[in-house]
Amino acid sequence: MANDKRAMIGARIAKELKDGDYVNLGIGLPTEAVNHIPKGVQVLFQSENGMLGVGPNPAAGEEDKDMINAGGGFITALPGASFFDSATSFAIIRGGHIDATVLGALQVDMEGNLANWMIPGKMVPGMGGAMDLVTGAKKVIVAMEHCDKNGNSKVLTKCNLPLTAKAKVSLIITDMAVLQVTPEGLVLCEIAEGLSVDDVIKATEAKLIIPQNVKYF
């Protein structure tokens, strides 16, 4: 994905995060949000291996071998950080103490089902902490490209890959659109600047509910 699209998604994720929120960001695209938190808004980031208060990446040469995030990347600690064991970390996650988690996806569907941990016969990295995060976080946001490399929609009527969790996703942020999962189906809330509603409908396998006013983001 182009850097400007990544930045756009990061900025849009950041809008969902409120002052004082405890947030867990998945590896990759979701971490873009860090660069877009407004000044004066304090969001506390968790790393599920066992830390709250994750700070910016360290400068080259200043990496601490004992300071990594859940993706294995080097991190720093902000003032007010805390370290704890991984069982406590997942108690925080599963127990509903995390305000929002943002994860990537292979597929997401109209019911808020998410598939992001394996492609049978091809790739079995394991679910890691994703199933707990999606089950426990107060708000589950998916951030991903709208279509896969072959141009196929990743927003489906029904996921056909093994699920990470059932009916837990509440918001989908892609390079094309912002979709809300509702009991009635997927609502197209916002579209990316330069696109039309029709562009999004064409690129989406799932049926979308189109409100009268669709904003740009």
Place this chain on the structure above:
Amino acid sequence: MANDKRAMIGARIAKELKDGDYVNLGIGLPTEAVNHIPKGVQVLFQSENGMLGVGPNPAAGEEDKDMINAGGGFITALPGASFFDSATSFAIIRGGHIDATVLGALQVDMEGNLANWMIPGKMVPGMGGAMDLVTGAKKVIVAMEHCDKNGNSKVLTKCNLPLTAKAKVSLIITDMAVLQVTPEGLVLCEIAEGLSVDDVIKATEAKLIIPQNVKYF
């Protein structure tokens, strides 16, 4: 109970505790053991509210309001002590990490059943940590007076008070005798100096197995 009897029981409990053992002593009589650990033998005492490395009672005027044992008495910490929350404390207990626990009893029986937490209609203090201790400790020792205040045996064929745990007691140390709980029944291992085997048999409601040699303690 007279002080010399308490000391005798304390000394006999102490013989069961080995160098390096982690031990939890119940309130009252069991704590007598502390005064009888031989020099050079290091036994580490747990307090189930959340501490390992309990030291002697503080001198008068040197009590720390934040340093109490499970009975509410003031304690001190030995070098090498550690503090932890009560869930961890009971993980240590239930998980089999405590080598021995010594508890008082209202009744104990031939099958190693123990009753020490309530008398229906009369006294319901609650089981506190006793059920976990008796369930989890590697070795469960009962230390008590052989008979109650009315002269009735507390060593029974079958407990009739509500149980603390089933078939968990392995050794009973009283002011009259040391009894081992075996699959065959209660074995009279030792009797108190000055008593005869018959004295113990008469004072005991449960049937005893009498080996050829019964030692004094």
Place this chain on the structure above:
Amino acid sequence: MAKIISAAEAAAMIQPGSRIAIGGFLAVGAPETIIDAIVELGTKDLHMIVIASDWETRGVGKLVVNHLIKSAQVSHLGTNKAIQAQMNAGEISIELIPQGTLMERVRAYGAGLGGVLTPTGLGTVVEEGKQIILLEGKSYILEPAIASDFAIIRAQKADKLGNLTYSKTARNSNPIMAMAGKITIAEVDEIVEIGELDPELVVSPGVFVNYIVITKEQ
């Protein structure tokens, strides 16, 4: 991020019928200032979840003697005659729970678990009416999580994010109760600036703490 409030404000959040998980063991590590504020307000019909019922004049015992407790899940009553009298009089309903089981049931709620399987209480009255699960030849009692609306706890220091440290055996149930409140209020001896607590020394991360109250105890 935690908000600093007064004990009276803390007490005012608690409603008749609220389920409150309360830290402390025999009143050591008990949130005395918040308890006093609840007593002053006189909020009745409370359900308390606590290790022990403490003494008549200290800890949760003060809630009992002021007749504010309708029911309790507790492991030990032995030091408080008032609660035993109220229980015998049918004024208060008590579920006695082994201490380790109580801690796991509270932790389970805080950790989003439905419950745990424990061998503690097998063959005793504790197993009565409960589901027994057989796993690899061993029996366990299924002990469900205990829900609470509020946790009121006591810590030594809080930073302004709500990160907490404790003092010695006053730690006891406090970090576990802290996990379990839908709203958790921590009474502390001292509030320090963010960054003043060693991140390795934090026992309860601020994520568990919603409000901080400064203690009035000397």
Place this chain on the structure above:
Amino acid sequence: MAKIISAAEAAAMIQPGSRIAIGGFLAVGAPETIIDAIVELGTKDLHMIVIASDWETRGVGKLVVNHLIKSAQVSHLGTNKAIQAQMNAGEISIELIPQGTLMERVRAYGAGLGGVLTPTGLGTVVEEGKQIILLEGKSYILEPAIASDFAIIRAQKADKLGNLTYSKTARNSNPIMAMAGKITIAEVDEIVEIGELDPELVVSPGVFVNYIVITKEQ
């Protein structure tokens, strides 16, 4: 009380078929020196319980590339191509477990619990073949405790009683794995005298630790 031994002595305790809970997360906080000693000894058919399979050259990945692992309970394989190849070739059998569930199952064993009830994995392949428990209208998967013969973990400092402290995110699964070994061996950067560790700073009490090995890592 913990005994100080060499990494080779630690490795020699472990037998073919042993079930080993291993600390670390993506090799940070992994007991590299003990792992190297196991590799040197070449003990085969091991079962490992670990969060992630690390890298081919770091952490438990070294056990994998040397074909010492017969089976594993693990949550993430994505950083280690060797384990995925061995899995596809049928050489290694893998139970994939959500990370939080893995931690609770290991903790449960260390804490003497038979298992826990968790909502994680409901409606996914994780629930297949498992008992579902309904409590107050909510479903949970019954996840049994995971037993281990040995725990090998990594800490920062140990005193001679085996009390342990950790460094930053190298803490991760180590305190949990430490609880769960029938025999627990802690690899540490530094051994200090009894009394040198602040009792409030001890994360794993020595009661969980049987042996201490000094690390060879720089």
